Amino acid sequence: MYHAIQKKHFTFNTCWEILRQSCKWDEFQSKKSTQHADPCSNPPSEYEVSQSNQNNAVHEQPSNTSTRPIGTKxxxxxxxxxxxxxxxxxxxxxxxxxxxxxxxxxxxxxxxxxxxxxxxxxxxxxxxxxxxxxxxxxxxxxxxxxxxxxxxxxxxxxxxxxxxxxxxxxxxxxxxxxxxxxxxxxxxxxxxxxxxxxxxxxxx
Known part of the structure; x- marks a missing residue:
């Protein structure tokens, strides 16, 4: 999706590791999945399919629900x-x-x-x-x-x-x-x- 919009490869992997566990990203991803299911929309590119598969694989993995331990202070x-x-x-x-x-x-x-x-x-x-x-x-x-x-x-x-x-x-x-x-x-x-x-x- 980033490549389709920005016309270059995604380089902010650190940000992605944080973003992919965000609730807002889940909502946005759900909306994108709905748009992709629309037959009137354009077919996705090979990179988008690859990224979508990776995202699905990531979401299929159990998320780390453990809370962050509090600090000493x-x-x-x-x-x-x-x-x-x-x-x-x-x-x-x-x-x-x-x-x-x-x-x-x-x-x-x-x-x-x-x-x-x-x-x-x-x-x-x-x-x-x-x-x-x-x-x-x-x-x-x-x-x-x-x-x-x-x-x-x-x-x-x-x-x-x-x-x-x-x-x-x-x-x-x-x-x-x-x-x-x-x-x-x-x-x-x-x-x-x-x-x-x-x-x-x-x-x-």
Whole structure:
């Protein structure tokens, strides 16, 4: 084909060795084969037939499909990229592990803090109940002391010698004795009449 077009022999064998394995050459060769099959086209020359036979023989041979090995620099770069990728993956995994550990620690501390708060609330509630019970006990004790003191005062008033009192004092103590009898009979709250007695300077 080159001889038919250029009218001289082909001398670029090195280029041909590269070109014959190119996909573009295969497409061009397919088109040329179709044109040669056309009965209206001119018959090929002897050189063209020879070249076509050589090309067919070349194409019939199995092509070298093995890929070209990468160079040393490319291999180092690939290894570097792979190492960097692995390092980043390991770093991400370590960070994720740390995050999980931190979240677990926070969760544990939160649970412990909530439990401690519940214990503190229970202790405060128990302390309030204890104080309320203590106040109630103190009130009961104070009431008993007041009642006992009132009984002692009532007992002294009831046993008082009226013969040594003047009419006004006698009338006052008689009224107190009636109140004591009424209160004792009807179980009314105790009063403290001895304060009145002390205020007028009487000796019991």
């Amino acid at each position: 490319a291999a180092k770069e690939k290894l570097k990229n792979q190492t960097t990728h692995d390092s980043r993956f390991d770093e991400m995994a370590a960070n994720q592990s740390k995050i999980v550990e931190v979240l677990s620690t926070i969760s544990t501390r939160t649970i412990q803090r909530d439990e401690q708060k519940a214990i503190d609330r229970e202790q405060k509630a128990a302390e309030r109940r204890r104080r309320a019970e203590d106040r109630e006990e103190q009130l009961k004790l104070l009431s008993m002391m007041n009642e006992r003191e009132q009984q002692n005062e009532d007992y002294k008033i009831m046993l008082m010698d009226m013969t040594i009192l003047n009419p006004m004092q006698m009338a006052y103590y008689e009224d107190l004795q009636r109140q004591i009898l009424f209160r004792t009979t009807n179980r009314l709250p105790s009063k403290v009449p001895y304060l009145w007695v002390s205020s007028i300077g009487l000796i019991i």
